[in-house]
Amino acid sequence: MGTDRRFARTVDGRSWVGDDAGFVPLESAVPGVDDVTEVLSSRGDSLADVDVDSAPARRVPGESLTFGAPFDPGKLWGIGLNYADHAADLSEMRPNAPASFMKPRTALTAPGGPIRLPAWSDRVTAEAELGVVIGRACSDVGRDEFGDVVAGFVPVIDMTCEDVLEENPRFLTRAKSFDTAIVVGPWLSAPATLDRLADVTVRTVVEDEVVAENDLDGMLFPPDELVSFHSRVMTLEPGDLISTGTPGAGVIEHGDHVRAEVDGIGVLEADVVGPS
Known part of the structure; x- marks a missing residue:
């Protein structure tokens, strides 16, 4: 899959860059740049060229850092029914175009x-x-321009109030938008090349049980088509996130622990607490 560069923020707001071997402060590897959001406009393949080994700072193991959301998000797009198997499980008709919706920024919560x-x-x-993060303002882009406008990939945990949605499909926004209804992180992974997504499996894990999994080739609309399609709907901007749909969902309750596993990109985890 090539070199993986991980761009992250810790809960204290400090930005980092690293890989499997650990992280260094972003500014030590990219002088004059001290925030992940500032590097989004670089092409994904350029982000992967950031030299972590030559940074004049000691690496810090990722497990010793407490990560926050890795960048300042803009528009938060979600895609429904994007895996053929998931649509069949829900007895839903396969959409002939991406079934997209938007979530407010107030729905975002940090890893953990x-x-x-x-x-x-x-x-x-x-x-x-799997989340796709836009790195350059764009509109009407072709599928072959994916690598020119996307900064990187990120694991996502998305939530749905299924009882609300089943009451009326027009309640989709309410069902998807409560505070903490989307978790993003723990890092942005570059480069944003389609070959990195070959043979990638996405898994929904609740309480250490894999409740759903599928390969990205099970998508009805692959990531490059989703970016091209939505760039024709509206201008996409750096920090916009397109969360590409789920292979399946698991019911969550107070005390549960949830994981999103995206092979080659990262593992995102979060605890669940009941209504206050």
Whole structure:
């Protein structure tokens, strides 16, 4: 899959860059740049060229850092029913175009959570997804321009109040938008090349049980098509996130621990707490 560069923020707001061997402060590897959001506009393959080994700073193991959201998000797009198997499980018709929706920035929470279940829903599900992060303002882009406009990839845990959605499909925004209804992190992974996504499996894990998994080739609309499609709907900007859909969801309850596993990209985890 090539070199993996991971761009992250810790909960104290400090930005880091690293790989499997650990992280160094971002500014030590990219002089004059001290925030991940500033590097999003670099092409994904350029981000992968950041030299961590030559940085004049000691590496810090990733497990010793407490990560926050890795960048300042803009628009948060979600894609429903994007895996053929998931649509069949829900007895839903396969859409002939991406079934997209948007979530507010107030729905975002950091790696580790907690995901706070809303008091007005009796059944909330968690869904692991691959997120695609836009790095350059763009519109009307072709699928072959994917690597020119995407900064990198990120694991996502998306939540749905299924009882609300089942009551009426027009309640989708309410069902998807409560505070802490999306977890993003722990890092942005570059480069953003489609070959990195070959043979990638996405897994939804609740309480150490894999409740759903599928390869990205099970998608109805692959990431490059999703970026091209949505760039024709509106201008995409650095920090916009397209969460590409889930292979399946698991019901979550107070005390649960949830993971999104995206092979070659990262593992994202969060705790669940009940309504306050």
